[in-house]
Amino acid sequence: MKFNRKVAVTLGDPSGIGPEVFLKSLGNKTIKENLESILVVSDPIVLKKLSGDISHNLKLHDSNGFSNLKADSINLFSIKGCRDYNLGSPNQENANYILSCIDKGIEMCINDNANLVTGPINKLQIANYDKNFNDHTSYLKTTTKADNVLMVLTNPKLTVGLLTTHLPLKEVADQVTKSNLTNAIKTFEQGLCDYFHIKKPKIAVLGLNPHCGEGGKFGNEEIEILSPAINELRLQGFGVEGPFSADTAFLDNNFDGILAMYHDQALPVIKTLDFSTTVNVTFGLPFLRTSVDHGTAYDISNKLIANPASMVEALKIAGYGKKI
Missing domain, CATH: 3.40.718.10 (Isopropylmalate Dehydrogenase)
Structure with missing residues (x-):
């Protein structure tokens, strides 16, 4: 072709x-x-x-x-x-x-x-x-x-986007803001529509902290930033869900794309699944x-x-x- x-x-x-x-x-x-x-x-x-x-x-x-x-x-x-x-x-x-x-x-x-x-x-x-x-x-x-770009990795088994890319881990939390998250999800959805030809993309958002913070015990970003931003976008018609705990989110992938909070939260998974064609x-x-x-x-x-x-x-x- x-x-x-x-x-x-x-x-x-x-x-x-x-x-x-x-x-x-x-x-x-x-x-x-x-x-x-x-x-x-x-x-x-x-x-x-x-x-x-x-x-x-x-x-x-x-x-x-x-x-x-x-x-x-x-x-x-x-x-x-x-x-x-x-x-x-x-x-x-x-x-x-x-x-x-x-x-x-x-x-x-x-x-x-x-x-x-x-x-x-x-x-x-x-x-x-x-x-x-x-x-x-x-x-x-x-x-x-x-205005906004998103680093995405894809292979036949999985597609992941990264909220942050090449950043020291200690600086990641400062970049997990409502504005950055909203822009990333919108850019992800538009790219999945334009280039992967998915009419109504389903996007999963991972949490930042272990077990999504466990109700605030291990961090409050899921409660204060991620959940409110996701709920707002859902009310606007976006097919976004989460936050999901990263330790199990990849086990049953029913989403068109998964948005990770940082580089090594997602890349080890997708490259392990299929390094050659990613x-x-x-x-x-x-x-x-x-x-x-x-x-x-x-x-x-x-x-x-x-x-x-x-x-x-x-x-x-x-x-x-x-x-x-």
Whole structure:
């Protein structure tokens, strides 16, 4: 089935497995049949460096945008400036280059009504260059001037959203506010409607504290913040329920999405269920952004043994503009 959206791809840190899993994804029948919809934003040297080790029988086609893509080539928008590097050993001097690729990808998606797929980055590497950088999701929000975004992970078995993302655990409770929760639930519902084509999404909200606070014994956020916000939204017609205790909420999943309060409340569960095909999706941007669910994996990047399944699924969701 042909993609109905153009897709810009950034490969992340060239020292990691991002370029590898992209090149390996070209062995997937669906991806190979949709090359005329895919444009890679990269320095040519990054792809050429691996082409001798990862067989794909495709030429690089230099393109100045989405208007002249070929069906039998790897279409490339060239961004020069990648400094010398070794697989498994990130070069701090490449932080600016990595951000330049992301910026160009964002610009193309906005100007050409395309979707974005991003490869894994080293957050500390970028933060050492740009002190305001925290992660892909917040950078995309700031750069596109989006009002509210939500980090979502999805696979065939489960879909989870995160109220907070890359934040020290001791700071999470301060971000559990009625306003943040309301915005997250609304963004979650809209994304499930727009991209997963669920007409009336059912969303479960997890509690912050053990056993949802046990009536206030272990914390009052469920009583003072979560329950009032959820009840208000239910009166407005939103299909949201909770708060549910996180220790049992995943056992019988009858919801279209589960909103967790923090990163490690949900990601260990979804990645344990199906690590290979889980995809990171950002709701709330002016375009759909997907990404692999794994990091740079420097420990194996020089072995060329990475599994491309998550990249394949990320490309499919971005290309079809929806979860298949």
